[in-house]
Amino acid sequence: MVPTTTEYERLLRDSALRVTRPRLAVLAAVDAHPHADTDSVIAAVRAELGEVSHQAVYDVLRALTGAGLLRRIQPSGSVARYESRVGDNHHHVVCRSCGTVADVDCAVGEVPCLTASDDQGFEIDEAEVIYWGLCPDCSTAPPS
Amino acid sequence: MVPTTTEYERLLRDSALRVTRPRLAVLAAVDAHPHADTDSVIAAVRAELGEVSHQAVYDVLRALTGAGLLRRIQPSGSVARYESRVGDNHHHVVCRSCGTVADVDCAVGEVPCLTASDDQGFEIDEAEVIYWGLCPDCSTAPPS
DNA sequence: GAGTGAGACTTGATTGACTCAAGAGAAGAG
DNA sequence: CTCTTCTCTTGAGTCAATCAAGTCTCACTC
Numbered sequence: 001m002v003p004t005t006t007e008y009e010r011l012l013r014d015s016a017l018r019v020t021r022p023r024l025a026v027l028a029a030v031d032a033h034p035h036a037d038t039d040s041v042i043a044a045v046r047a048e049l050g051e052v053s054h055q056a057v058y059d060v061l062r063a064l065t066g067a068g069l070l071r072r073i074q075p076s077g078s079v080a081r082y083e084s085r086v087g088d089n090h091h092h093v094v095c096r097s098c099g100t101v102a103d104v105d106c107a108v109g110e111v112p113c114l115t116a117s118d119d120q121g122f123e124i125d126e127a128e129v130i131y132w133g134l135c136p137d138c139s140t141a142p143p144s
Numbered sequence: 145m146v147p148t149t150t151e152y153e154r155l156l157r158d159s160a161l162r163v164t165r166p167r168l169a170v171l172a173a174v175d176a177h178p179h180a181d182t183d184s185v186i187a188a189v190r191a192e193l194g195e196v197s198h199q200a201v202y203d204v205l206r207a208l209t210g211a212g213l214l215r216r217i218q219p220s221g222s223v224a225r226y227e228s229r230v231g232d233n234h235h236h237v238v239c240r241s242c243g244t245v246a247d248v249d250c251a252v253g254e255v256p257c258l259t260a261s262d263d264q265g266f267e268i269d270e271a272e273v274i275y276w277g278l279c280p281d282c283s284t285a286p287p288s
Numbered sequence: 289g290a291g292t293g294a295g296a297c298t299t300g301a302t303t304g305a306c307t308c309a310a311g312a313g314a315a316g317a318g
Numbered sequence: 319c320t321c322t323t324c325t326c327t328t329g330a331g332t333c334a335a336t337c338a339a340g341t342c343t344c345a346c347t348c
Contacts, residue, residue: 018315018324038305056326058306063325074220079305093266102264116275120246122237124277131260133268162344164296182334200297202335207296223334 003031015067025049026060027084030070034083035092035101041082075101075130089113091128095135104131147175159211169193170204171228174214178227179236179245185226219245219274233257235272239279248275 003011008027012019022045029044030036036044042057061082064070071086075094081101089111091104106113106129114127133139147155152171156163166189173188174180180188186201205226208214215230219238225245233255235248250257250273258271277283 020315020325022326051327053327055307055328059325072220074218076216076218076224080220091260093260093264093268095266102266104260104264105262107261112275114273114275116235116237116248117251118249119275119277120237120248121280122239122246122275122277123283124237124275126276128274128276129258130272130274131256131258131263131266131268132270132272133263133266136265139267162295164344166297195298197298199299199336203296 003027011069015069017063017067021049022052022056023060023064025052026057026064027069030082031084034085034103035073035081037079037081039079073101075099089126091131093131093133095138096132097134097138100135100137102135104129147171155213159213161207161211165193166196166200167204167208169196170201170208171213174226174228178229178247179217179225181223181225183223217245219243233270235275237275237277239282240276241278241282244279244281246279248273 005024005028008024009019011027012023017023025045025048026041028048029041033040033044038054038057038061041061042052042054045052045057061070061072061080065072065082068086070082070084072080072082073092074080075092078094078099083103085103089106089109091106093102093104094100108114112124112127114129116122116124116127149168149172152168153163155171156167161167169189169192170185172192173185177184177188182198182201182205185205186196186198189196189201205214205216205224209216209226212230214226214228216224216226217236218224219236222238222243227247229247233250233253235250237246237248238244252258256268256271258273260266260268260271
């Protein structure tokens with residue numbers, strides 16, 4: 001279930017990325033905290049490695065996202081969040097009240113899982129779906 | 145087709161919002177420039193009214209969005225954009241290369257137009273869909 | 289039409305996520 | 319081991335957006 005460091009190394013090498021401690025730590029952090037924002041990732045990485053520059057984490061997140069090892073999501077009104085679950089084209093449900101993000105399986109699985117009624121001449125390669133609503137906690141507890 | 149100032153006044157009053165010149169100008173600006181970002185709205189408002197503080201435009205955009213007269217969209221990597229087409233639950237297609245946004249009609253029309261396969265206990269009221277791809281211009285002109 | 293009070297706007301500072309740039313350091317090929 | 323290239327550190331900087339306090343004005347009432 002939990003990938004080993006060796007597994008992370010293989011992922012990096014397969015993407016032609018150098019294996020460095022910050023990169024391994026970021027991969028482990030995002031695996032451990034899905035939908036974590038950059039600050040949380042920085043905190044998790046520092047908890048494991050000690051002082052690491054925020055710039056390094058930004059660079060790593062961008063490199064890993066570009067390589068397809070991580071996926072970046074950014075619901076309106078939220079900072080960037082990252083997850084390691086890639087390749088299955090799943091979607092997300094976001095709480096309007098507290099911002100919590102949860103995964104929702106895509107019924108189709110392959111991209112693009114939806115075809116536009118009129119694609120306006122665009123070459124569409126992905127349909128990103130964000131469900132908006134209230135999480136179980138916020139829907140039972142009325143807004144204060 | 146193009147709403148009159150009187151029409152905008154009625155929209156504002158129906159939402160229990162005061163009728164002010166900045167608000168009328170913002171409504172007209174967003175109607176005239178769909179998917180415009182805040183800076184573009186500010187520029188359009190100033191072209192009509194002269195100097196208007198950016199804070200006023202931010203306030204107006206928030207008030208109108210809250211009242212449901214405008215819709216705010218914010219694709220990943222983009223600043224906030226606004227449009228006056230509300231109520232029909234349409235979606236958007238965004239160009240990965242140049243960021244252009246275009247409207248895509250929703251086949252269903254009513255919210256939520258998609259039901260999640262597993263809603264994780266969330267009370268879902270809207271499904272927001274963003275199609276990602278390349279616009280006609282960018283797909284014919286290879287990246288430089 | 290004048291008074292009044294809440295809501296709207298102006299001004300100016302501030303936040304905070306994110307980026308840029310230059311140099312030091314480490315990974316990995318030969 | 320050496321060298322090249324990519325990665326990380328350090329520190330400054332950008333920019334959209336927000337906060338705060340004071341002034342103004344819209345629109346209701348008398």
